[in-house]
Amino acid sequence: MGQVVKPLIIAGIVVAYPFLSAYLAGLGFASFELIVFAALTLWRGFTSSGLVARLLSFLLAAVLLAGAYFATTYFVWLVPSFAYLWLTFLFGHTLWSPPSFIERLVRLQFPELVPGIAEYCRNLTWVWTLFFAVNIAICAALPAIMGQTAWALYTGVVVYLLMGLLGTGEWFYRHRRFPNLEIPPALETFKCIAMNGHRVFKG
Secondary structure, three states: OHHHHHHHHHHHHHHHHHHHHHHHHHHOOHHHHHHHHHHHHHHHHHHOOOHHHHHHHHHHHHHHHHHHHOOOHHHHHHHHHHHHHHHHHHHHHHHHOOOOHHHHHHOOOOOOOOOOHHHHHHHHHHHHHHHHHHHHHHHHHHHHHOOHHHHHHHHHHHHHHHHHHHHHHHHHHHHHHOOOOOOOOHHHHHHHHHHHHHHHHOO
16 A cells, blocks of 8 residues: 555645645745755655665756855756656656666566567657656746746646656557557556555665
């Protein structure tokens, strides 16, 4: 049960973050929020086994603490960009250190893949890597160009709708691309990832 509840809590925090950030920044507590995220990032760095992941976590924590020290509200708006930077690295580095990230997820349910699936997973990993990379710039530019309300709506609503459209579109395309492939229900896949997804991050 804990393996399912923990991802749900994390997802809830991520979705609520943009609106919570705008509220706290309006009250003048932007620095406190950055300190909390810096502490979480440091904890992640200390618990990471990979040297690169550990160094990146320490670097990100230092940037967040710098933002808190200088009390720059704009650093609060950059947190989603940092998150998408991390996702871009997470997905992107598997393109050069296979298996690709999507293939690792698929193998949680299907350890043995039929021919053509590994290449398809690699191409799909490219799509998600580019999606996250584009969102680094969008999330960083929105508060400066269109204000915090537009930023909150995009990072808290629109970007997840886009993810949903991308995931749903891929699911339908997969049925057309591989008509004879065994494709489990989406809910079963989400449950498997929630309970076993932590194994993808090992190493």
